[in-house]
Amino acid sequence: SQQGEEDPQALSIQEGENATMNCSYKTSINNLQWYRQNSGRGLVHLILIRSNEREKHSGRLRVTLDTSKKSSSLLITASRAADTASYFCATAPSGGSYIPTFGRGTSLIVHP
Amino acid sequence: SQTIHQWPATLVQPVGSPLSLECTVEGTSNPNLYWYRQAAGRGLQLLFYSVGIGQISSEVPQNLSASRPQDRQFILSSKKLLLSDSGFYLCAWSPRNRGLGGELFFGEGSRLTVL
Numbered sequence: 001s002q003q004g005e006e007d008p009q010a011l012s013i014q015e016g017e018n019a020t021m022n023c024s025y026k027t028s029i030n031n032l033q034w035y036r037q038n039s040g041r042g043l044v045h046l047i048l049i050r051s052n053e054r055e056k057h058s059g060r061l062r063v064t065l066d067t068s069k070k071s072s073s074l075l076i077t078a079s080r081a082a083d084t085a086s087y088f089c090a091t092a093p094s095g096g097s098y099i100p101t102f103g104r105g106t107s108l109i110v111h112p
Numbered sequence: 113s114q115t116i117h118q119w120p121a122t123l124v125q126p127v128g129s130p131l132s133l134e135c136t137v138e139g140t141s142n143p144n145l146y147w148y149r150q151a152a153g154r155g156l157q158l159l160f161y162s163v164g165i166g167q168i169s170s171e172v173p174q175n176l177s178a179s180r181p182q183d184r185q186f187i188l189s190s191k192k193l194l195l196s197d198s199g200f201y202l203c204a205w206s207p208r209n210r211g212l213g214g215e216l217f218f219g220e221g222s223r224l225t226v227l
Binding site: 035048088103 | 118146148153154155156158161169171202204211212213214215216217218219220221223
């Protein structure tokens with residue numbers, strides 16, 4: 001079953017703008033991860049944030065986590081055409097198999 | 113460095129035919145291995161995972177099976193394909209010492225079309 005749900009489903013912006021994607025989930029998590037997928041390719045891990053962390057940075061990526069609201073956001077600053085891809089959040093539950101479950105993703109298009 | 117190979121990249125199969133997708137990991141030992149399926153416009157659905165040779169856990173009862181004959185080899189199979197088996201199949205691995213909830217490293221995927 002899908003745990004995380006991304007919002008919006010699609011996002012179209014101009015190069016240089018910031019892109020923000022949100023992820024909401026329903027049950028307690030151990031961590032939340034963001035992945036990127038170029039069309040027709042495998043997923044690439046971007047960042048992992050643990051349940052006791054509130055914010056994490058990696059280059060132009062900034063991820064926040066609010067466990068009280070069961071939500072996370074991924075911010076890509078100063079976007080580039082090469083950032084065009086689908087972005088998925090995956091939540092690793094705090095019980096059960098612990099294996100990350102994925103949402104349906106946000107399709108990001110960055111226009112040059 | 114670790115790499116993951118998945119093949120074939122694409123295949124078109126008739127309904128009722130068998131299937132075998134193979135995945136191998138190099139540069140690491142005792143990885144956790146996973147098979148996911150991605151239908152068009154949908155997220156990834158976990159099909160199987162394995163924590164060791166011969167140890168397979170199935171998440172979704174269906175027409176598929178998985179096997180792990182060697183430490184770094186993971187095979188997805190079907191005896192008779194259904195139209196609903198069409199999709200993009202992704203193999204992934206994660207380091208054993210980070211448990212099953214850690215970051216996943218994906219292969220390039222196998223696109224299956226069942227006609």
